[in-house]
Amino acid sequence: MSYPVRYYCPHCGAVVELERDGYLSDKSVTPYPLVGWEYADPAESFENDDADGVHFVCGESDAEGLRWTGEVSEADDVEHPGLESPCGNDVYLSFVRFEDGREVDPVPESEYVDIGSGPRSGPRGPNGP
Numbered sequence: 534m535s536y537p538v539r540y541y542c543p544h545c546g547a548v549v550e551l552e553r554d555g556y557l558s559d560k561s562v563t564p565y566p567l568v569g570w571e572y573a574d575p576a577e578s579f580e581n582d583d584a585d586g587v588h589f590v591c592g593e594s595d596a597e598g599l600r601w602t603g604e605v606s607e608a609d610d611v612e613h614p615g616l617e618s619p620c621g622n623d624v625y626l627s628f629v630r631f632e633d634g635r636e637v638d639p640v641p642e643s644e645y646v647d648i649g650s651g652p653r654s655g656p657r658g659p660n661g662p
């Protein structure tokens with residue numbers, strides 16, 4: 534038994550409806566992938582797969598059970614209200630993941646890169662001669 538669940542694009546607020554089986558919990562919808570999550574295309578059978586989430590392209594992804602409603606959310610966390618909608622940007626729907634029975638917290642990409650990597654080589658800014 535599946536039912537439609539509504540999400541909105543974090544960039545422009547375009548509302549998308551997705552048929553879900555209901556046994557996977559959603560964690561978040563973000564404009565970037567979470568570190569450690571694996572994303573499937575909505576056309577794949579993500580519910581039965583090992584995917585940890587679904588990757589959409591706003592307004593362009595097309596699959597059975599997926600429907601762009603033409604509505605635009607006015608939620609406060611839409612990044613660019615007034616942006617042309619749908620905007621064609623990447624949207625990542627992440628499911629809750631568990632490891633060893635504990636919920637995994639996503640690590641923001643920027644922090645993840647800096648942890649334990651030591652001094653990074655490469656230019657850090659205009660400090661040349």
Ligand SMILES: [Zn+2]
Binds near residue numbers: 592619622
């Ligand atoms: Zn969008």
